[in-house]
């Protein structure tokens with residue numbers, strides 16, 4: 001099976017190289033934004049010119065000749081073309097309903113980057129990468145890459161420049177010997193398995209939220225665009241990055257553990273966006289700044305679950321396992337023993353007691369068991385339609401190679417049946 005994988009490394013550019021990277025990223029941002037304006041104009045004037053890659057890249061030669069944009073030719077031209085490719089893809093995704101309308105890229109935004117489709121060289125022994133137009137740049141080799149590099153992207157993050165290498169490789173998929181399990185996602189517990197194991201959420205986040213609020217308050221007190229304001233802004237960005245890294249580590253660790261142990265994992269087919277709307281009521285310690293806090297928590301939950309599912313599916317595929325989505329309705333209200341379904345069965349967030357047969361159990365475990373049973377029934381009856389089977393497209397995954405400390409994960413088992 002063909003796998004695609006991403007590897008992320010921190011770059012160690014010298015002063016000249018860092019300046020060039022800034023300039024390249026700036027040029028790419030500029031043509032992306034200018035291309036977007038152009039596309040909007042075409043739409044408003046009904047010229048019928050579609051923002052296709054062909055149309056967009058055809059604009060570049062003229063722009064480069066424009067006396068006011070001569071500096072564009074300082075940038076490696078393939079990077080500019082890649083920006084146009086990104087823009088046309090953003091439009092395609094929008095037209096197909098997958099994403100929102102393309103937005104202008106901002107400096108220091110998440111899209112401050114440029115990409116090479118070819119011409120780069122990776123020298124792993126010398127721990128350096130050749131970037132056309134910039135030269136050999138040292139990088140922190142936190143691991144060796146796997147497969148053939150297809151393209152590389154240079155990205156600006158809060159604490160410096162990174163390179164993301166996308167690779168492709170063939171790998172034989174083994175037969176997984178593990179068992180089947182149902183998994184129920186939650187707030188008080190990150191997830192609960194049908195065999196009673198509960199995994200605590202990544203608590204470092206909560207600690208960081210306090211600090212983040214502090215930094216943001218201090219930022220709001222500073223005079224805008226002053227040097228102190230900029231400094232405070234950088235601090236906020238760095239903390240965001242640190243939180244993201246910690247979350248990624250946590251997700252990787254949990255997904256890895258689960259994919260090793262279980263051959264088939266049943267999970268709810270959650271519409272995460274609608275789901276987290278209810279998080280406000282269940283987030284711990286409500287009362288103080290509820291609106292703000294739950295908003296933050298929601299955003300974090302949002303990301304964590306989506307990324308976790310993506311990671312889990314990818315890890316399982318690599319080990320020959322699979323993740324199967326099942327319909328989420330009433331999984332926490334049905335009695336796994338007698339099948340009686342009632343809102344009354346779930347008496348509180350944590351406890352379940354069947355009103356018909358008196359069966360008692362931890363409510364999350366009941367949810368996970370119901371998910372497993374439902375998944376197995378669906379598999380057996382061949383009910384796995386479009387919703388059923390988790391998409392098995394060999395999607396892109398990024399391994400965080402930047403090498404942060406991994407947080408230990410609290411795994412608590414001991415809910416008896």
Ligand SMILES: [Zn+2]
Nearest residue numbers: 335338354357
């Ligand atoms: Zn019952």
